[in-house]
Amino acid sequence: MTPERSRVALVTGAGSGIGRAIAEKLAENGERVVVNDLNGETADEVVARIKGSGGEAAAAPGDVSDAEAVQGIVAAARDAYGSPEILVNNAGFLQQKRFVDLTAEDFDRMIAVHLRGTFLCTHAVLPDMLSRGSGIIVNVASQLGQIGGIELCHYSAAKAGIIGLTKSLAREVSAQGVRVNAVAPGPINTELVLGLSEEWRNAKAAELPLGRFGEPWEVAETVAFLTSDGAALYVGQTLGPNSGDVML
Amino acid sequence: MTDSEKPTVLITGAGIGIGAATARAFADAGYRVIVTDILEDESRSVVADIESGGGEAGYHHLDVTDTDEVESVVSAVQDRYGPLEAIVANAGIAHRVPLAKLTDEKWDHTHEVDLKGVMRVCRAAAPAMRAAGRGSMIAVSSIMGVAYGWDEHVQYSAAKAGVVGLVRGLAVELARDGVRVNGIAPGYIRTA
Numbered sequence: 001m002t003p004e005r006s007r008v009a010l011v012t013g014a015g016s017g018i019g020r021a022i023a024e025k026l027a028e029n030g031e032r033v034v035v036n037d038l039n040g041e042t043a044d045e046v047v048a049r050i051k052g053s054g055g056e057a058a059a060a061p062g063d064v065s066d067a068e069a070v071q072g073i074v075a076a077a078r079d080a081y082g083s084p085e086i087l088v089n090n091a092g093f094l095q096q097k098r099f100v101d102l103t104a105e106d107f108d109r110m111i112a113v114h115l116r117g118t119f120l121c122t123h124a125v126l127p128d129m130l131s132r133g134s135g136i137i138v139n140v141a142s143q144l145g146q147i148g149g150i151e152l153c154h155y156s157a158a159k160a161g162i163i164g165l166t167k168s169l170a171r172e173v174s175a176q177g178v179r180v181n182a183v184a185p186g187p188i189n190t191e192l193v194l195g196l197s198e199e200w201r202n203a204k205a206a207e208l209p210l211g212r213f214g215e216p217w218e219v220a221e222t223v224a225f226l227t228s229d230g231a232a233l234y235v236g237q238t239l240g241p242n243s244g245d246v247m248l
Numbered sequence: 249m250t251d252s253e254k255p256t257v258l259i260t261g262a263g264i265g266i267g268a269a270t271a272r273a274f275a276d277a278g279y280r281v282i283v284t285d286i287l288e289d290e291s292r293s294v295v296a297d298i299e300s301g302g303g304e305a306g307y308h309h310l311d312v313t314d315t316d317e318v319e320s321v322v323s324a325v326q327d328r329y330g331p332l333e334a335i336v337a338n339a340g341i342a343h344r345v346p347l348a349k350l351t352d353e354k355w356d357h358t359h360e361v362d363l364k365g366v367m368r369v370c371r372a373a374a375p376a377m378r379a380a381g382r383g384s385m386i387a388v389s390s391i392m393g394v395a396y397g398w399d400e401h402v403q404y405s406a407a408k409a410g411v412v413g414l415v416r417g418l419a420v421e422l423a424r425d426g427v428r429v430n431g432i433a434p435g436y437i438r439t440a
Binding site: 233247 | 434
């Protein structure tokens with residue numbers, strides 16, 4: 001795929017972990033990747049890595065939970081390469097807290113970044129996709145949005161909301177050429193997860209049919225598939241790269 | 249890729265429809281494709297198509313309701329090419345049968361093909377895959393077994409839902425041996 005024919009792909013939360021892997025995979029596939037992250041430095045680092053590997057990338061830092069910031073992110077994408085043809089809503093964070101200890105602020109922030117952020121970014125790029133008659137949106141949910149998780153009520157709620165949004169939007173726009181799907185990763189060896197106790201990680205891995213956590217690149221492969229022509233029949237689906245932890 | 253390195257996939261019901269398309273897709277991906285079906289003419293046409301495109305394929309008659317035939321075909325393929333890299337349990341039937349006319353025989357026949365046929369192929373391929381520590385089994389279910397019911401196709405919906413349970417059980421049982429088991433649930437596909 002030559003750069004002239006490659007698509008503009010905006011990946012949010014792409015400064016680290018799964019998001020970075022997605023950005024790098026899409027760049028490897030020849031897409032022109034706009035790397036968003038709350039942390040501008042990490043976004044720049046990912047851009048540098050992609051360019052160092054011969055790919056095309058530009059940074060567009062910003063907070064996806066902020067409507068004005070999202071307009072700036074999308075404007076930066078347009079300035080760099082044009083209106084996004086692929087949007088991967090990946091930005092998010094994890095907070096583990098007992099429900100009784102959750103504050104309203106904790107809850108609101110979780111929903112704001114994950115669900116509102118997905119809404120704002122999608123809302124900003126969708127009109128151009130509809131005008132063009134083509135576009136791909138992949139929302140990074142979580143298996144916790146499907147099955148729930150102890151001390152992760154607000155996270156699970158946000159991710160479940162993303163799945164609901166995915167299905168509804170897919171029904172609404174797929175006939176107009178915009179394909180909307182989600183991925184719901186299981187336990188993945190991100191920097192965050194690797195920071196958890198080895199005892200917990202070993203115990204969890206032992207529960208998994210596959211016997212191991214996934215790697216960020218393995219989630220990126222699923223996302224990349226959903227951006228491919230081979231995924232044309234996937235509409236409103238939630239694919240689960242999860243080591244067999246959840247089977248739906 | 250040398251002949252011995254070429255991965256082999258066995259696909260049931262590969263003479264027409266989704267099975268035939270799957271055979272062609274695997275051939276394009278560099279697999280040696282074992283086209284199996286009870287429809288010989290159609291299957292040989294798929295093989296010829298693959299070979300004319302530079303791929304490698306062969307045909308075996310395979311009735312997935314016949315345990316002995318399933319075992320012997322899988323065994324013969326493995327003896328010649330080594331453990332299968334993948335199997336696609338696709339063979340299936342779908343007949344419109346109003347409940348008032350649904351006999352035990354019609355129910356049983358659909359389950360023999362659509363559910364037990366999947367089990368037979370997976371069971372036959374599993375030992376060599378497990379010994380090799382790798383392999384992928386793909387079972388074709390249906391949107392009608394996963395998310396919707398299909399009126400006057402009760403036996404089909406039930407069998408395809410059964411495939412989902414089969415996939416999950418097999419996936420858990422075989423995962424630690426390096427064998428992955430997954431299902432696909434196609435929606436409305438333009439087939440014969």
